[in-house]
Amino acid sequence: MNTSALSLPATLRPRQIISWFGVAPFFLFALLFLILPTLNIVVGAFRNAQGQATLQNLGKLFSPSIQSAFWISIELSLLTAVLGCLFGFLIAAAITLGGLPRPLRNAILTFSGVASNFAGVPLAFAFIATLGRLGFVTMLLRQWFGINLYGSGFSIVSFLGLALTYLYFQIPLMVLIITPALDGLRREWREAAESLGASGFQYWRLVALPVLWPSLLGTLALLFANAFGAVATAIALTGSSLSIAPIVLFAQIRGDVLNDPHLGYAIAFAMIMLTAIANGIYILLRMRAERWVK
Amino acid sequence: MTGKRFWSWLAVTFGGLYFLLPLVGMFDFSMRMQRGAYSFEAYRVVLADPRFQQTFGYSVVLALLTIVLGILIVVPTAYFVRLRFPGLRPIIEFITLLPLVIPPIVIVFGYIRIYNTSSILPLTGSWWGTNILLLFGYVVLSLPYMYRSVDTGLRTIDIASLTEAAQSLGAGWARILTVVILPNVFVSVLSGAFLTFAIVIGEYVFAALLNVNSFGPYMVWMGGNRAYEPSALAVIAFAITWACMGLIQLFTRFSIFSIVRR
Amino acid sequence: MAFLDIQHLEKAFGAMRVVKDFNLGVEKGEFVSFLGPSGCGKTTVLRMVAGFETPTSGAICIEGRNITGLPANRRNIGMVFQAYALFPNLTVEENIGFGLKVAGEGKAATRSRVGEMLELIGLPQLGGRYPFQLSGGQQQRVALARALAPRPQVLLLDEPLSALDAKIRISLREEIRRIQRDLGITTIFVTHDQEEALSMSDRVVVMHQGIADQVGTPFEIYNRPTTRFVAQFVGSLNLLDANVVDAAAGKVLLGDVPVSLNRPLLGRSGERISLAARPEIVTLGRSDGDHVVLAGRIADVHFLGSVIRIRVAVEGGLLSLDTFNQPDRPPPLLGTPVEVSVSHRDLLVLAA
Numbered sequence A: 001m002n003t004s005a006l007s008l009p010a011t012l013r014p015r016q017i018i019s020w021f022g023v024a025p026f027f028l029f030a031l032l033f034l035i036l037p038t039l040n041i042v043v044g045a046f047r048n049a050q051g052q053a054t055l056q057n058l059g060k061l062f063s064p065s066i067q068s069a070f071w072i073s074i075e076l077s078l079l080t081a082v083l084g085c086l087f088g089f090l091i092a093a094a095i096t097l098g099g100l101p102r103p104l105r106n107a108i109l110t111f112s113g114v115a116s117n118f119a120g121v122p123l124a125f126a127f128i129a130t131l132g133r134l135g136f137v138t139m140l141l142r143q144w145f146g147i148n149l150y151g152s153g154f155s156i157v158s159f160l161g162l163a164l165t166y167l168y169f170q171i172p173l174m175v176l177i178i179t180p181a182l183d184g185l186r187r188e189w190r191e192a193a194e195s196l197g198a199s200g201f202q203y204w205r206l207v208a209l210p211v212l213w214p215s216l217l218g219t220l221a222l223l224f225a226n227a228f229g230a231v232a233t234a235i236a237l238t239g240s241s242l243s244i245a246p247i248v249l250f251a252q253i254r255g256d257v258l259n260d261p262h263l264g265y266a267i268a269f270a271m272i273m274l275t276a277i278a279n280g281i282y283i284l285l286r287m288r289a290e291r292w293v294k
Numbered sequence B: 001m002t003g004k005r006f007w008s009w010l011a012v013t014f015g016g017l018y019f020l021l022p023l024v025g026m027f028d029f030s031m032r033m034q035r036g037a038y039s040f041e042a043y044r045v046v047l048a049d050p051r052f053q054q055t056f057g058y059s060v061v062l063a064l065l066t067i068v069l070g071i072l073i074v075v076p077t078a079y080f081v082r083l084r085f086p087g088l089r090p091i092i093e094f095i096t097l098l099p100l101v102i103p104p105i106v107i108v109f110g111y112i113r114i115y116n117t118s119s120i121l122p123l124t125g126s127w128w129g130t131n132i133l134l135l136f137g138y139v140v141l142s143l144p145y146m147y148r149s150v151d152t153g154l155r156t157i158d159i160a161s162l163t164e165a166a167q168s169l170g171a172g173w174a175r176i177l178t179v180v181i182l183p184n185v186f187v188s189v190l191s192g193a194f195l196t197f198a199i200v201i202g203e204y205v206f207a208a209l210l211n212v213n214s215f216g217p218y219m220v221w222m223g224g225n226r227a228y229e230p231s232a233l234a235v236i237a238f239a240i241t242w243a244c245m246g247l248i249q250l251f252t253r254f255s256i257f258s259i260v261r262r
Numbered sequence C: 001m002a003f004l005d006i007q008h009l010e011k012a013f014g015a016m017r018v019v020k021d022f023n024l025g026v027e028k029g030e031f032v033s034f035l036g037p038s039g040c041g042k043t044t045v046l047r048m049v050a051g052f053e054t055p056t057s058g059a060i061c062i063e064g065r066n067i068t069g070l071p072a073n074r075r076n077i078g079m080v081f082q083a084y085a086l087f088p089n090l091t092v093e094e095n096i097g098f099g100l101k102v103a104g105e106g107k108a109a110t111r112s113r114v115g116e117m118l119e120l121i122g123l124p125q126l127g128g129r130y131p132f133q134l135s136g137g138q139q140q141r142v143a144l145a146r147a148l149a150p151r152p153q154v155l156l157l158d159e160p161l162s163a164l165d166a167k168i169r170i171s172l173r174e175e176i177r178r179i180q181r182d183l184g185i186t187t188i189f190v191t192h193d194q195e196e197a198l199s200m201s202d203r204v205v206v207m208h209q210g211i212a213d214q215v216g217t218p219f220e221i222y223n224r225p226t227t228r229f230v231a232q233f234v235g236s237l238n239l240l241d242a243n244v245v246d247a248a249a250g251k252v253l254l255g256d257v258p259v260s261l262n263r264p265l266l267g268r269s270g271e272r273i274s275l276a277a278r279p280e281i282v283t284l285g286r287s288d289g290d291h292v293v294l295a296g297r298i299a300d301v302h303f304l305g306s307v308i309r310i311r312v313a314v315e316g317g318l319l320s321l322d323t324f325n326q327p328d329r330p331p332p333l334l335g336t337p338v339e340v341s342v343s344h345r346d347l348l349v350l351a352a
Ligand SMILES: Nc1ncnc2c1ncn2[C@@H]1O[C@H](COP(=O)(O)OP(=O)(O)O)[C@@H](O)[C@H]1O
Pocket: C013, C018, C036, C037, C038, C039, C040, C041, C042, C043, C044, C045
């Protein structure tokens, strides 16, 4: 820049200060409305009502009802994350490597953008209208095929129903994240493997999947956290009849005055820990899987 | 070759069935309010409901404010980090990813504990305070999307040269940001904005736990008390999401900015 | 029958015919180059031989066995790509051992073969590295070793040197040829660089718009091009327009200067033809005997050091010629009237 040596210090200082003013609001904001609230919960989980350090709150997590709520939550999140990854992967593979027409690929990607954001209350309504007692598919199955869905024990207000609903945003999210990764698989890798005598299966096992590993693991962790924190869908779908961790916490917060707020802290803390562990595992595995990248 | 294509079509067909049936079901159900005939009665009832108008209007305003505040916080940050503090990038990226990792219900729980009536900053005690807290909460939820899209936009332009050029013409920081940088990352900002809109408009957990009557809690209330109207609401919400995503596509694909930049 | 026999090979993508009636026999241990401009169908032929594309018609045989319908992974053909295409998640050793591993070769046998290959390409210490830790030239050597490790019947290389800088390109060129000779492996090498094709190959196939224009040794291709395309694409060339006066006697008119070629021509009298001569066979001054002598003026002089490239304006066009630098003879001045000579035998006659 054409600033003369004399005026340099004079212009440099205000510029530095202005730069800091540019980023300061962000940090202040993140501190006040993201970090401190979270820390407050974490610290609160280790304090009793008198403000003394304790592990009692965490101990209460192991009461049968809360423990089972967490288990259901973990199972639900893990199942929908794994199935979301699997089905999302199949669809993404179909549109990237499967030789389908280009417009179909674009349509599916656009739809995935919509569906992955169509979570929460409206999604629950859509599934009630489809697989509820009077839902579209329920009626269709009964009238056309004579299958009584609810007679066979199915209910949309169940673990299975919830899992089916969660997959509606889990699968598209996977499609959106993994499609660029699949596009990154070079055609020559496959051809090189083939010319060296490898079968399609061997190519996938030895080259494609190892290359995709980091993305797959990352998405799995993200999908897990995504399902774990999804409260609105669950509440709109089941009311509070299915006891999963975020719904228990929701009830705790609502009924704060009556219940023990420190149990709430403990539940919230456990939720943070679980998503953090999921991401920690992801980061660890990713570092190992990415030895061959810069 | 043909085998591969067969399996691809199979995967896409099954996927299509799974993804389209709930939409068909929701639409079908929303039309059945009048016995024996398809009608838009449920939509009429919903749209005429003053509580719908009130909560929906509230959520739209809140979503727009979220977008404005989000831009005000994110654009200068992303800009100065790229220009002056590249070392801060990993920290900022980490922070902006946190809302995807920490469940929203935990964040709002923290708000209730920190900003309750007996704290130093009793935001939840007043109408204004509660609304501001909700707004800030939504900005937090939108951070991952906003920051990512703005940062992607900044990556495609040479901000250092643009800044120097503007400075040599005598522009100050505020002017550089609003007149030079913002128009150049406009399309990216818009993508973030529409995504934010889609997320905020029907949000439930924050609003419900802060006791704010926005569109999300209204929908849940309808779900517990009515039969056909919830489906109509779901169709409306789906249409809004679809519109937001469609607009993002439209802007990124057909914008003069992105064409010029190539 | 040749070792690798390609018969009437055709390939169309939709309505576009990319390869047309391609015939070639490659002998065992021979090094054949496909030379041609970008988009002429070289890669497509190679990919059909490798099994990545299905021919529209025609046959590909190795040792008399028709392999046209065989999938790529059962052909036992090694392939080297322009962009290396090393597997990024495997080390150099694992890359080279890949073909042996998928063939179910034992660990010990694989290890010794990989070591052998590393020696062959001169990178014995780099076995533990990942591809991203190698330079482009090193990566391409590893790709070569990977293709050779399972002892393929045929080696295919698709512009393997195009992504490298000039210096490495030349050293690797020599190395590839050395390795090919050592192993005696039948090789097809695709390139758009004539110098590469001429310097490396036993025979060159010059391709043009999906057709093999000419097949021959580098010497034949360069000195006896049979089509105008081959003549122009390979090496630099002087072209002079002429009219046939008497085909049987070999008399033509360059502008209004009569020239006798002393051999019968194929064209009819009155037809327009092109006379072509390489710069190095044109000499300055009058040579007697079996030479065509033309009068002209110096139009341009480029002093290149050891070589001086001179352009002379003659009837029918400009002639470029190369002379060696001689310290006691400075280059001629512009506009000087001169005579140039070309041997009848070396003057090519091409259809206009
Ligand atoms: N998969 C394909 N689909 C359609 N056209 C193709 C395909 N592959 C190659 N072509 C066309 O075939 C012609 C020859 O291509 P190629 O064999 O790659 O040429 P070269 O290797 O000589 O540069 C080009 O015009 C190219 O556009």
